[in-house]
Amino acid sequence: MRLVGPREDGDSCQRPIRVIVADDSYLIREFLTAILSCTPTVELSEVCSNGNELRNAIAASPPDIVVTDIRMPPSGAEGGIRVAMSLRETHPQIGVLVLSQYAEPAYALGLFDGGTGRRGYLLKERIRDHHELIGAIEKVAKGGSVIDPLVVDVLIQARSRVRHSRLAQLTSREREVLAEIATGKSNAAIADSLVLTKRAVEKHVNSIFSKLDLPNTDDLSRRVKPTLIFLDEQDDDTDSPEQHIVARTTVNQPNRVRGSISSQTHTRRAGYAASG
Numbered sequence: 636m637r638l639v640g641p642r643e644d645g646d647s648c649q650r651p652i653r654v655i656v657a658d659d660s661y662l663i664r665e666f667l668t669a670i671l672s673c674t675p676t677v678e679l680s681e682v683c684s685n686g687n688e689l690r691n692a693i694a695a696s697p698p699d700i701v702v703t704d705i706r707m708p709p710s711g712a713e714g715g716i717r718v719a720m721s722l723r724e725t726h727p728q729i730g731v732l733v734l735s736q737y738a739e740p741a742y743a744l745g746l747f748d749g750g751t752g753r754r755g756y757l758l759k760e761r762i763r764d765h766h767e768l769i770g771a772i773e774k775v776a777k778g779g780s781v782i783d784p785l786v787v788d789v790l791i792q793a794r795s796r797v798r799h800s801r802l803a804q805l806t807s808r809e810r811e812v813l814a815e816i817a818t819g820k821s822n823a824a825i826a827d828s829l830v831l832t833k834r835a836v837e838k839h840v841n842s843i844f845s846k847l848d849l850p851n852t853d854d855l856s857r858r859v860k861p862t863l864i865f866l867d868e869q870d871d872d873t874d875s876p877e878q879h880i881v882a883r884t885t886v887n888q889p890n891r892v893r894g895s896i897s898s899q900t901h902t903r904r905a906g907y908a909a910s911g
Contacts, residue, residue: 651676652776655692657683657718658704658734663759667702670765677772686714697726699776705735705742716745723749730775734759738785740867744860747780751819751859755781780819780859787817790866804846812839817862821855 654677656667664682671679680698683689686707693701701722707714719731730753733746743756755775761783762768771781791814795802805813808829815825822840826833844851847865852858 651678652700652772653678653680653696653698654700654702654772655681655683655689655698656702657686657689657692657707657715659684659706659708660704663704663734667762667768670762670768674765674769677769686710686718689718693722693726693729697729699728700730700732700772702732702734702772705733705739713742713745716742719746719754720748728753730754730778732757732771732775732781734762738783738789740786740790740863743782743786744863744867747782747860747863751780751857752778753780756783756786757781758783758785779855782818782859782863784814784818787814787863787866790817790863794866801847805843809839809843809846812836813843813862816840816843816858817866819855819859 654671656664656671656679658664658667661684664684668679668682671677680696681692683692686709689701689703689707692698701718703715703718705713705715707718710717715731715733715735719733722729722731731746732755733742734757735742736759738758746754746756753775755771757767757771774781791802791810794800802810802813811829812825815828820828822836823833825831825840826836829836831839841851843849849861849865850858
């Protein structure tokens with residue numbers, strides 16, 4: 636369903652963000668259309684109901700951002716991820732914000748395969764807050780990354796139960812900071828969120844990356860993925876398959892660590908993490 640014609644070229648700082656929406660749910664499509672059509676910073680160019688329509692829409696008029704369901708017919712459970720992977724090759728300038736009904740760490744990691752820039756993974760419950768959705772779109776459009784805090788919670792909770800996990804080396808405050816790092820926040824944003832000084836956050840970040848043997852970098856996008864991979868990988872010294880609570884996963888072999896939105900949303904304060 637084409638809503639508007641192609642946008643004329645102009646200053647990218649002045650023009651709205653061109654968005655194509657794709658979801659097989661009529662209610663979700665209508666909900667997103669209602670929100671985005673009333674947002675001055677966004678230009679909703681087309682709404683699609685399946686993967687074929689989405690690919691045709693992108694080919695006809697490439698957008699700035701694609702907002703898509705993670706499960707997209709006809710390809711099925713990984714439709715949104717596959718679109719994101721394809722666009723990284725064909726249209727690297729197009730951002731992708733994937734929406735999901737469940738906290739599925741494997742799909743989040745698959746989405747960020749090849750880089751976290753211009754990629755976002757958000758739970759559908761989160762979009763009830765219009766500001767959350769628009770903020771995620773704007774962040775991805777600027778080249779950043781967004782991952783729902785509940786996905787990080789699922790990873791940290793599972794990882795902490797793995798025998799001999801290196802997370803045991805971290806203090807409670809360092810675990811809080813680690814969760815914020817994984818969601819893509821800058822040190823300044825973490826300081827505001829946890830009511831700490833930026834200097835204190837920097838000390839915690841250095842300690843965390845040292846204890847977990849992770850590369851420390853000032854590039855926000857580049858420090859998200861290694862943190863998520865660490866949280867998702869298994870320990871080599873666990874004694875049995877049952878102790879591999881969180882396993883290394885791929886898009887084709889999804890990890891079934893999943894969290895019901897309704898039962899787990901309370902585990903994390905509202906709001907996705909965005910870098911400042």
